[in-house]
Amino acid sequence: MANGLSDHRIFRFPKPQWLNSAYTRTAGVHAAGALFSLALFTFIDAATFSKSHLNGSHFHVNFVDWIPGIFSTFGMLIINSIDKTRLSGDNFSYSGDGVAWKARVILFMGFAGMAGGLAGSVTVCVLKYVVTDALWPELWFGVANIVANALIMLSCVVLWVSQNMEDDYTYNLAL
Amino acid sequence: MPGLKTIIALSFILAIGFLLVILSSALFGNYLTLLVVATYVVAPIPNWICGKAAQQDDFMDNGSNTVVELGRFITGFLVVMGIALPVVLAHTEAITIQAMAMSIVGGLLIYSTIISFGMFFREQEEF
Numbered sequence: 001m002a003n004g005l006s007d008h009r010i011f012r013f014p015k016p017q018w019l020n021s022a023y024t025r026t027a028g029v030h031a032a033g034a035l036f037s038l039a040l041f042t043f044i045d046a047a048t049f050s051k052s053h054l055n056g057s058h059f060h061v062n063f064v065d066w067i068p069g070i071f072s073t074f075g076m077l078i079i080n081s082i083d084k085t086r087l088s089g090d091n092f093s094y095s096g097d098g099v100a101w102k103a104r105v106i107l108f109m110g111f112a113g114m115a116g117g118l119a120g121s122v123t124v125c126v127l128k129y130v131v132t133d134a135l136w137p138e139l140w141f142g143v144a145n146i147v148a149n150a151l152i153m154l155s156c157v158v159l160w161v162s163q164n165m166e167d168d169y170t171y172n173l174a175l
Numbered sequence: 176m177p178g179l180k181t182i183i184a185l186s187f188i189l190a191i192g193f194l195l196v197i198l199s200s201a202l203f204g205n206y207l208t209l210l211v212v213a214t215y216v217v218a219p220i221p222n223w224i225c226g227k228a229a230q231q232d233d234f235m236d237n238g239s240n241t242v243v244e245l246g247r248f249i250t251g252f253l254v255v256m257g258i259a260l261p262v263v264l265a266h267t268e269a270i271t272i273q274a275m276a277m278s279i280v281g282g283l284l285i286y287s288t289i290i291s292f293g294m295f296f297r298e299q300e301e302f
Contacts, residue, residue: 026247029244029247029248029251030247030248030250030251030254031251032248032251033247033248033249033250033251033252033255034251034252034254034255036248036251036252037251037252037253037254037255037256037259038255038259041255041256041259041260041262041263044263045259045262045263045266045267048263048266048267048269049266049267051267052267052268052269053268054267054268159248163244
């Protein structure tokens, strides 16, 4: 089984063996949830700090700051709810030509939402805080937005990788 | 095999955890830190529900496995939420730094008790 897999690989270094275990997959899904929580609470920290009595400036977090995070979250939701076996439609007979094409279009929309969220967070940070000369305690509202969107993207990558581990694992189990 | 000593040790740790969290709220007269206890009590529930939901046909089927992974995702979310919530509250000075540290340590003790209780006294169903 392992030899059969290594015939198909492209790179010199093989994928390490621990990457295929069920334990790593479980840890990966947990880590993805943890990263998403970290992202959400980074941004909530900025929002609560903006509302608290510590914020003496005229900068405030309002709905404009939430839009990039919402886009990133929708992108992550779309990317990770697609069934991965539908993407390679040419290998399987049960998924016709239409299904793989539709799955790729929806996946593209997910990636576009996620990239748009990250770009939007940088835009909000620059246009709302950097250009208007915000100093540090207020600049955190923009920086936290970028950090939160980057963490959502990282969480999506971890979840995607650990969901793709699943296929190899179940294949190993089946044979 | 876990016996009486394990139960006594676990309940002792659980009591210390609750003591720390309740002290962190009662000492400063600010009961926001009790949210940590609620978070950690809720944290094992998604795994339990999703495990029940996926039990019917988990053999040669990828669809039911997704539900289990959703439960794990939510669990990871809630565990980090239990740490992040006191930090956010302390950053906005809704609670003090001491209350933050005490509630984080107490919450982690409570959650580790719940997890190790589940690990020790799981029924030996799986091969």
